[in-house]
Amino acid sequence: MYLVDVVLPLPLYQSFFYLSKEFLIPGIRVLVPFRNHLLIGMVKDCLKVTEEELSTEIDYKWIEEPLDTSPLIPPNLFNFLDWVSQYYITPIGLVYKIALPPGVFSLPKRRIYLTEKGKKAIEEGYLPEEFSFIKRKGYNLKYFIKKTGISLKDINRFKKKEWIVIKAEFPKTKVPTETFIRLKDLAKIEEEFSKKEIISYLREKIEVPEKIIKRKFPLKEIKSLLEAGVLEKVEYPRIRKIMLSLEIPKKYELTPLQKEIFEGIKNLIIHGGFKPILLYGVTGSGKSFIYLEIIREILKIGGKVLVLVPEIALTTYMEMLLLNYFKEKIALLHSGLSPSERLSEWMRILNDEVDIIIGTRSAIFAPIKKLGLIIVDEEHDPSYKEETLACKYHARDLALIRGKLENIPVILGSATPSIKSFYFAKKGKYHLFMLKERPFASLPEIKFVESKPFKLISEELKKEIEKMLNKGKSVFLYLNRRGYAPLVECEECHYIWSCPNCGIPLTYHKEENSLLCHYCNFEISSLTVCPQCRGFKMKFKKAGTEKIEEEIKKIFPKVEVIRIDRDAVNTEKKLLQVLEKLY
Template sequence: MAAEFIEVVFNLPLKSCFSYRLPEGEERKAADLIGCRVSAPFGRRNLNGWVISASDSLPEAVQEAKAVLRILDTQPLFGQDLLDLAGWISEFYLCSLGEALSVMLPGGKKEKNLPPLGLSPEDELHKRVVLSSEQEDALRQITQSSESYHYLYGITGSGKTEVFLRVAEEVLAQGKTVLFLVPEISLTHQMVDDLTGRFDKKPAVLHSHLTPSQKLTEWRRIQSGDATIVLGARSAVFAPLKNLGLIILDEEHETSYKSGSTPRYHGRQVAMKRCKMSGAKLLMGSATPSVESWAMMEQGVFQKRLLKERPAGGALPDIKILDLKKSKSLLSQELIRAMDRVLKEGKQVILFLNRRGHSYYFHCRSCGFEMKCRQCSIPLTYHKHRNRMICHYCGYQVKPLTLCPDCGSMDVGYAGFGTEQVEEQVAAIFPDSTLARLDTDSARKKGVLQETITQFRDGHIDILLGTQMVAKGLNFPGVKLVGIVLADTGLSLPDFRAAERSFSLIVQVAGRAGRYRNDGEVLVQTMRPDNPAIVYGCQGNIEAFYKFELNQRKEMGFPPFSRLIRIVYRGKDGRKVLEALEELTQLFRQAGLPDVMGPAECPLGVISGNHRYHTLIRSEDDFSGIHRITASLLSHSDVPRGIYREIDIDPVQLL
């Protein structure tokens, strides 16, 4: 008898799967529906779920099964390989199978045509460059090695992308497929340009700015074999490529490879697992590897391939630290003079500040009152062009005040500065230069990001001011000067990775200067000129920084010398949240977990009106054993009503 029943999972935090009958008149066999989406009655609701198995009988515990309402896909969206990967994600990141499948391909009812991508093949970007002997060596080592995990570690501008593309060409020539991951959507535009014309088939693109229907269209292109190379941000790691031969993970150090919602997967870990399952190679690259990856290179887990030179010419820029404590303005006289000189030479300037808005807090000079978000435990940021105080965590907005709500004083003002205020000052000092700002506020409008980057690359913009969007992977031949307006914005964060992130940003931003010339300059303004992350970052002394940072981590028992599991409880009633987490934490201790820290209030104690507390479980050797005990305790402990639980395996930040 043909299989008639199907097992379905939903995007809910439920470990169970649910039995259903096929709808009346369905001609396909149940086994052919594995990997398809269905609409099915669930309690009082109708939900979309995933078919994960088929059977000709119901499980013993199930007496009868309702029929699914309809089958949403003509062909399965997932093959067995991706169903197996979802099973691993569910097990490792402690989420349900339905949550794992849903993060792989969200939404999308019908398929939609995508606009054409990239430039024409005649564009000068696609001319093949001659590899340096260093690049040739790296290419040979990677392609001829039987090892699975490779790390291309090289200074900014050392030609890592060209090596990536040559390895990809070799893999495609063997009839295999390639997955190319970048950390930011802004970088997909440049990579599409680089890939178009280089390869016979147009790359498929997967990222969060596509509508669900567009994403589904690309998904089907990949499944059909029409696209043999896929480019995308984090979630593209799930692309349904057959015969996968290579995953490239560019700018491996970027924290955006880690998901901020359930399941909290890391793109690097998932890529490693996919390569293991499919026999493909993983090729990572960065000028500033994450501390964990550096340690894995030292241990030989990742094969280190080194690039020390800039093949396009261009020496590493001259980097100078400017002590901002000696300046009365947020733009020091030395930075202003350097900008003036470079602009008069007809060259371009990038200014970097990792803080958007105009001023980042409002305070009363009489009583010290500080205006915080009414729903979060952080100060509101003043956005002058919108005349609003805005919370960057929950989006709460309020009009700026002219009187202190505590003491009634009119002696109130704004302190700190963001990209808007820097933009004002630069426009006043250099009125004849073309200036563009690139941050999440300005890039919200569709097409602005790509248009600004293209305009700057073509020389129509003299000064580009931006946040992290301008720091990563972008190449602008006309840039001679890079100014980091304040290098220590991230150093004060209560997070063990704060120094690593600050160091990485300095090196990456500095790498935008002098990529095609020998006279690049970088000026780094800071309130902490003696901080090791800033000193080593400005010296470009990578080895010394990692040695220093690894010693710090070893002393504190933080990764890579341990692994962490973080449990966050959040809810409207802070007392209830803390009590619930205390109860769970007690269970961890009673189970004999050796190193349990907490519960404690999260550094960001309230977000969107939810009080947040966390407990950390640390493992120095037996991670799989500790993971197993934690998983068992979590699956047997109920979360009280009105409280939400977040589970983060190997967290990249503790805020």
């Protein structure tokens, strides 16, 4: 007899003991009675016991049924999940619930299989003839019961005789892909094609998402060029809402400085052991290539690599680099996946089908058995902090904890490290590596311009914009405030419109003619009179993106202006339209 420690997906700080006649591998799911229900739980531990060893004061219940034949959680994850529960003071059941793919704690689809013994039992007439419906691939249990009318009770009886086996079914859903179009062979393009606009366009852009190119050029032309073998399609796993083509070199060589840093990190981590490392490299310094080389070293010694990336809409250079070099060997775990895609990727990781796991914050719980390295890219990014779920956590901090528990190196990378990480690096708690040069581009010249008297677009900025426009180039203007004016004041009594919930000033949105709280979304839908003095003259103070757009359109009336913020570009379709213009 076995005493089984089971975690249930409930907001409780404890796990529960059940009895089982057979040994159950930790990490499999079991169906157990709880109060008057049946619940799905996760086996955490299984100990052999005798009747005498059991406490007489507890009325132990029996496990109803094991659901899996192999574990959904590898052994190295149990300690980590316990640690998370204790550190973040979160019930263990909830930690399991957020760590595992959604749907794991609901009853899975099950398949029924016939054993050799079962086949004999049919021949000998012990097992009903209907069981011969079950071929080698098995049969969906629910449909089998529907079709044959045989009760679950009988089926369980036959199962105990080992005539049949019941297994949980896992979805085999592939992560959706994004198709890009590119020139097939640059050198072999014949004269007749090379004058085409689409060819010169692709020469410059290299790879362009199919959906964007289809908006730009006639479908017929694309189709015939694909058929003629001038163009070809490439597919990448869809990692972000918007995939951009980024120029990935087929070959590359590390610069002397990159090489020096790579060697430094390699020497530090190649013998294993917990090593926290901060790789501080300015944008364009080639951090991604160093990651790539380090990953190769870890793969060589049989380790798997977990790469955490922030939650953003666009693909990063590093992601495209990894997808280009390791495509088949990558699993993705991010919030854009459907539950079945997520579970499917989870199983690929468990079954050792992949070497590299790329994912956003919750991927820190990925079921990797031989984890050899964790990389946290853009470690300063606020999206690593999970604040909405019942279990709140910081994935960067958890990466360090998991690294410590598994005794492996952890690389935090950033062009703008968090103060916390930089402080620990300076204190010597982390190993610090700095990449301060851009091998193929110079750092931009940064100039602080004071405009007196104040003008939203200073004379100097206006001149610089003109210069670029005359060269036929685009100009980006950044402002960290959306809306038209972040402050609205009554000109007569100086009343300031503010949010009744948050107490902060409301932002005026001109397009909507409304006042909006950017914290709680409180809204006053039309701005008419001052509630304090009944005056109707108001002052719009400071500037948001809407105001900048208005101003720029006034100064450059003939130039096309696109505003990209949450108000103007709030759907994927709109973002695509904008990107199409930029491409």
